Amino acid sequence: MIRTLLRVLGHEYARPVRRTVALMTAAAVAEGLSYALLVPLLRALFGSTPEDAWPWLAAFGAAVAGCAVLRFVSDLSGFRAGTSLLRGMYHRLGDHLARLPIGWFRGGRLGEVSVLASQGVLQAMGVIAHLLAPFVSALVTPLTVLAVLLAFNWQLGLAALAAAPLVAAVQVWTARSMAATDAERHRRDHEATGRVVEYLQAQPVLRAGGHGGERFRLLDDSLRNMRDASRRSTLAALPGSLGLTLVVQAMFSVLLVVGAYLALDGSVGAAEVLAILVLAARCADPLLSLAGIGGRLRAARQELGRLDAVLSTRPLPEPAEPAQPASHGLEFESVSFRHGDRRVLDGLSLSVPQGGRLAVVGPSGAGKSTLLQLVARFYDVEAGAVRMGGVDVRAMRTEDLMARIAIVFQDVYLFDGTIEENVRIGRPGADEAAVRAAASAARLDEVVERLPGGWAAQVGEGGARLSGGERQRVSIARALLKDAPVVLLDEVTSALDPVNEAAVHEGIERLMAGRTVVMVAHRMRTVQRADRVAFLDGGRIVEQGGHDELLRRGGRYAGFWEIAAGMGTGVGVGVASGEG
Incomplete structure (x- = not known):
C-alpha cells in the first residue's frame, strides 16, 4: 500500500514516509523489548530477595519513558507526513483534473470526483497520520515479544509462534471475503447519494407532475439497498473478527498450559510463567485490533486505488516544442470525432x-x-486537424x-463571490476602468445599479441570485475584459x-x-x-x-x-x- 501511495504522490515524498515508518517500527520494537524486562522484574519480585527488583523496576520505567518519547516523535512525524501528503495530493489531483479532456467528466464522474476529492483523499492520506502507527504496533510489538519468548524458552516461544500463521490466514481470508461486499457498499453509497441529490433537485418538477410518491419509492429503494449492502459488509467482517479473537484466546490458553506443564516439571519458575502470561496478555490487545485496523486500511486502499485510477488517466498531451499562430483564422481539415460509440463529426472541413x-x-x-x-x-480530434492561424491547436x-480564446456558453456558471470578482476572472490584473468599460459594453452596469451592494453584490453558488439574462451579461463582460x-x-x-x-x-x-x-x-x-x-x-x-x-x-x-x-x-x- 505504501508503494501505491508513493506512486500516486511521487517519489519526492518517499523520504519522509520512510523516515516515519522507521520511527514507528523503532517505537514498536522498543515497546516489545520493554515488556521483556517484566521477566527479570517479576522473577526478582517473587524471589527470595524482593528488594532486588528495584533496579529492574527502574530499568522498566526508563524503557517505558523511552518508548513514550519514541512514540511521540513517530506520531508527530506521521502527522507532519500526513499533512504534507494531503496537501500534495490536493495539488496533484487539482492540476491533473485541469488537464483532463472535458469528455472525461461526463456521466456520473462529477459526483465520483466530488466524493473522491473530499472524503476519499482524506481517508487515503489519513493512513500515514492515523492508521500506520497502530498497524505497525499491532504487527511489530507482538513479533518482538515472540522473539523474546523464543530467547527465554524455546517451548513457550514455539507455542506462541504457532499462532502467527493462523493470524495471517485469518487476515487474508477476511480481506478476500470482504472485497466484494466493500465494493458493493461503495457502489450503493454512491447510488444513494445520487438519488438524494436527484430527489431534492427535482422537487419542483415532481410536485408539479404529482409524482412525488413515485420518486420517493426510488429513493427509498436506493437507501434500502445501501442498508442491505452495509449489513452484508458487516456480516462478512464478523467471521474474521471472531476468528482472530479465537486464535488469540487459543494462543493464550496454549501458553498457559505449556507454562503450567513446564512449571510443574521444574523447567521454569512460577514467576517466569506469570511474566510470560503478562506478556501474552499485553500482546493480545494489538493483535485483536488488527481486525478493525485491517478494515480501515482496506477502505483506504480502495480510495487510494480510485485516486490512482484518476491520476493514471492520460491528460491531453502538451507539445515538446510549442508553436505560435501567425493569425487567428480557424480551419477544420477533414475532422472526425466521436463521443463513445457515436460518431459526431465525420471528415468535416470548414474555414473561418x-x-x-x-x-x-x-x-x-x-x-x-x-x-x-x-x-x-x-x-x-480522432482524425484530421483543427488549426488556428495555420497552427494545429495540438501544437500550441x-x-x-x-x-x-474567450468563451460564452448557454449555461453560464458563476463562482460564489461578487459580480466584480466574476468579471475579473476574464483578466484578473485588469484595472478598474477596464472592468467598468467591459461591464458597460455588456450592459452589465444596468444590473449592477439595481442590485443591493452594486459591484459587491454576491451572486450565490453558480450565480443562483441572478437571472439567466443577468448571468449572460456577466459572462459577456468577462469575455470582453479578456479581450481575446x-x-x-x-x-x-x-x-x-x-x-x-x-x-x-x-x-x-x-x-x-x-x-x-x-x-x-x-x-x-x-x-x-x-x-x-x-x-x-x-x-x-x-x-x-x-x-x-x-x-x-x-x-x-x-x-x-x-x-x-x-x-x-x-x-x-x-x-x-x-x-x-
Missing part, C-alpha cells in the same frame, strides 16, 4: 478567415457545439491557446426574455467586433449577419454558401429558415464571426 463570418446551422445533435469544443481543445501550449482574438459563443440567447435578449445581443455585437467568433445559436436572425452559412447534419456539411444564396436553392437550410420564420425564432444555429 480572420475577420470573416461563418454561420453553422443544423438540427440538435448535428455536432455544432462540438466544433467549438474542438477549437478550445476540450477534446482532441494550452495556456497559449486559451489566452487567445477568438471568441466562442454557444446558444447564448436561446432561453432569454426579449429585454435581456436585446441587451445580450448588443453585448455580443461589441464582442464580435475585430475578433474571430464561433457561435452556436437558436436565433436565426444572427445568421443574416454572416458572410457564409454551412448546414451541418450527421457530422457532415450538407450545404454551404451565403444566406440569400442558400434560400434561393430551396434546400435544407431554406426549410430550416421557413420553420424558424414561422415560429418567430431559430432552431440550431451556429455562427463564427469576426470583423468583415
Whole structure:
C-alpha cells in the first residue's frame, strides 16, 4: 500500500514516509523489548530477595519513558507526513483534473470526483497520520515479544509462534471475503447519494407532475439497498473478527498450559510463567485490533486505488516544442470525432478567415457545439486537424491557446463571490476602468445599479441570485475584459426574455467586433449577419454558401429558415464571426 501511495504522490515524498515508518517500527520494537524486562522484574519480585527488583523496576520505567518519547516523535512525524501528503495530493489531483479532456467528466464522474476529492483523499492520506502507527504496533510489538519468548524458552516461544500463521490466514481470508461486499457498499453509497441529490433537485418538477410518491419509492429503494449492502459488509467482517479473537484466546490458553506443564516439571519458575502470561496478555490487545485496523486500511486502499485510477488517466498531451499562430483564422481539415460509440463529426472541413463570418446551422445533435469544443481543445480530434492561424491547436501550449480564446456558453456558471470578482476572472490584473468599460459594453452596469451592494453584490453558488439574462451579461463582460482574438459563443440567447435578449445581443455585437467568433445559436436572425452559412447534419456539411444564396436553392437550410420564420425564432444555429 505504501508503494501505491508513493506512486500516486511521487517519489519526492518517499523520504519522509520512510523516515516515519522507521520511527514507528523503532517505537514498536522498543515497546516489545520493554515488556521483556517484566521477566527479570517479576522473577526478582517473587524471589527470595524482593528488594532486588528495584533496579529492574527502574530499568522498566526508563524503557517505558523511552518508548513514550519514541512514540511521540513517530506520531508527530506521521502527522507532519500526513499533512504534507494531503496537501500534495490536493495539488496533484487539482492540476491533473485541469488537464483532463472535458469528455472525461461526463456521466456520473462529477459526483465520483466530488466524493473522491473530499472524503476519499482524506481517508487515503489519513493512513500515514492515523492508521500506520497502530498497524505497525499491532504487527511489530507482538513479533518482538515472540522473539523474546523464543530467547527465554524455546517451548513457550514455539507455542506462541504457532499462532502467527493462523493470524495471517485469518487476515487474508477476511480481506478476500470482504472485497466484494466493500465494493458493493461503495457502489450503493454512491447510488444513494445520487438519488438524494436527484430527489431534492427535482422537487419542483415532481410536485408539479404529482409524482412525488413515485420518486420517493426510488429513493427509498436506493437507501434500502445501501442498508442491505452495509449489513452484508458487516456480516462478512464478523467471521474474521471472531476468528482472530479465537486464535488469540487459543494462543493464550496454549501458553498457559505449556507454562503450567513446564512449571510443574521444574523447567521454569512460577514467576517466569506469570511474566510470560503478562506478556501474552499485553500482546493480545494489538493483535485483536488488527481486525478493525485491517478494515480501515482496506477502505483506504480502495480510495487510494480510485485516486490512482484518476491520476493514471492520460491528460491531453502538451507539445515538446510549442508553436505560435501567425493569425487567428480557424480551419477544420477533414475532422472526425466521436463521443463513445457515436460518431459526431465525420471528415468535416470548414474555414473561418480572420475577420470573416461563418454561420453553422443544423438540427440538435448535428455536432455544432462540438466544433467549438474542438477549437478550445476540450477534446482532441480522432482524425484530421483543427488549426488556428495555420497552427494545429495540438501544437500550441494550452495556456497559449486559451489566452487567445474567450468563451460564452448557454449555461453560464458563476463562482460564489461578487459580480466584480466574476468579471475579473476574464483578466484578473485588469484595472478598474477596464472592468467598468467591459461591464458597460455588456450592459452589465444596468444590473449592477439595481442590485443591493452594486459591484459587491454576491451572486450565490453558480450565480443562483441572478437571472439567466443577468448571468449572460456577466459572462459577456468577462469575455470582453479578456479581450481575446477568438471568441466562442454557444446558444447564448436561446432561453432569454426579449429585454435581456436585446441587451445580450448588443453585448455580443461589441464582442464580435475585430475578433474571430464561433457561435452556436437558436436565433436565426444572427445568421443574416454572416458572410457564409454551412448546414451541418450527421457530422457532415450538407450545404454551404451565403444566406440569400442558400434560400434561393430551396434546400435544407431554406426549410430550416421557413420553420424558424414561422415560429418567430431559430432552431440550431451556429455562427463564427469576426470583423468583415
